Amino acid sequence: QVQLVESGGGLVQPGGSLRLSCTASRFTLKDYAIHWFRQVPGKEREGVSCISLTGGIYYADFVKGRFTISRDNSKNTVYLQMNSLKPEDAATYYCATNNLYSCPFPVGSVTSWGQGTQITVAS
Numbered sequence: 001q002v003q004l005v006e007s008g009g010g011l012v013q014p015g016g017s018l019r020l021s022c023t024a025s026r027f028t029l030k031d032y033a034i035h036w037f038r039q040v041p042g043k044e045r046e047g048v049s050c051i052s053l054t055g056g057i058y059y060a061d062f063v064k065g066r067f068t069i070s071r072d073n074s075k076n077t078v079y080l081q082m083n084s085l086k087p088e089d090a091a092t093y094y095c096a097t098n099n100l101y102s103c104p105f106p107v108g109s110v111t112s113w114g115q116g117t118q119i120t121v122a123s
Contacts, residue, residue: 002027002112004095009117012085020080020117022095027112030073033103035110036080038091038119048093049080050103058103063089085121092116 004027008020022034033052039045049069050058057069068081078095094116098109 002097002099004097004112004114006093006095006114006117009093009119011120011122013123014085014087014121016085016121017081017083018085018119020082020093020095020119022078022080022114024076027097029076029078029097030071032097032099033101033105034071034078035096035098035103035105036069036078036093037096037107038089038093039116040091045094045107047104047107050105051078052103053101056103082119085119087121090119090121092118 003025005023012018035050036048037045038048048060048063049067051069051071066084071078095114096110097112098105099111
């Protein structure tokens with residue numbers, strides 16, 4: 001069973017930065033597309049960024065120019081570098097896969113989710 005684990009969340013001031021990590025056991029992240037989603041209570045989970053098998057990258061419009069997704073194959077880790085954070089970025093962030101190869105992919109196609117890591121953006 002695929003286990004994805006996110007880390008790196010926390011409290012940050014507006015304008016600050018955080019780096020999220022997504023690691024996996026019994027699963028090689030570089031062999032599949034990995035997607036970051038986020039969700040706030042009462043709202044649907046939304047796609048943030050995705051990196052495909054071939055390294056193709058997707059960003060939602062609301063994070064373009066601020067967030068950067070990357071993958072370190074030697075560490076079996078996908079990162080989400082988040083800069084210039086805004087209060088509206090506060091959410092629980094999840095990494096996910098659908099065991100396929102291209103980006104982006106919809107929430108409904110996800111086959112494995114991490115447990116999520118919470119981001120709070122406040123002064």
